Amino acid sequence: MLRTSVRSKDSYRKRILKKRSEILKRLSKELNEGITKGPELKASPGSDLGDLSALSLDSHLSVSFVRRYSNMLRQIDQALARVDEGSYTICEECGEKIDKNRLEILPFAPYCIQCQRRMEEENRRASRLNQSDGGPINDSGE
Numbered sequence: 001m002l003r004t005s006v007r008s009k010d011s012y013r014k015r016i017l018k019k020r021s022e023i024l025k026r027l028s029k030e031l032n033e034g035i036t037k038g039p040e041l042k043a044s045p046g047s048d049l050g051d052l053s054a055l056s057l058d059s060h061l062s063v064s065f066v067r068r069y070s071n072m073l074r075q076i077d078q079a080l081a082r083v084d085e086g087s088y089t090i091c092e093e094c095g096e097k098i099d100k101n102r103l104e105i106l107p108f109a110p111y112c113i114q115c116q117r118r119m120e121e122e123n124r125r126a127s128r129l130n131q132s133d134g135g136p137i138n139d140s141g142e
């Protein structure tokens with residue numbers, strides 16, 4: 001059935017890890033800029049960038065900022081797990097193959113473009129419905 005060769009597993013993994021380090025680099029850059037601009041974001045010295053909860057947050061902006069990054073990092077971890085399982089190139093939603101070009105641009109994409117679009121559309125619709133009272137932000141994530 002779904003065969004992923006060891007060699008392509010390796011190259012997938014490499015690509016994902018490269019993306020991960022890019023994201024961490026960007027995160028640390030944005031954090032530094034945030035600190036010099038007026039400390040909305042304070043990374044405690046020596047804190048592990050992977051542990052975003054170690055950041056103290058004062059504004060909604062930084063909450064969404066951290067959420068964006070922690071989402072990406074979580075997707076990256078999941079993508080690495082999927083490489084091991086051999087299901088990396090398979091859309092989690094519909095089970096179809098994810099487009100190769102899409103995975104090159106977004107190596108941690110869990111869904112094919114069609115499913116991604118459909119879910120974004122559904123989210124937009126759902127958030128429109130929930131916006132009546134500004135809606136509390138659900139932090140648990142899981």
Ligand SMILES: [Zn+2]
Binds near residue numbers: 093095
């Ligand atoms: Zn799909």
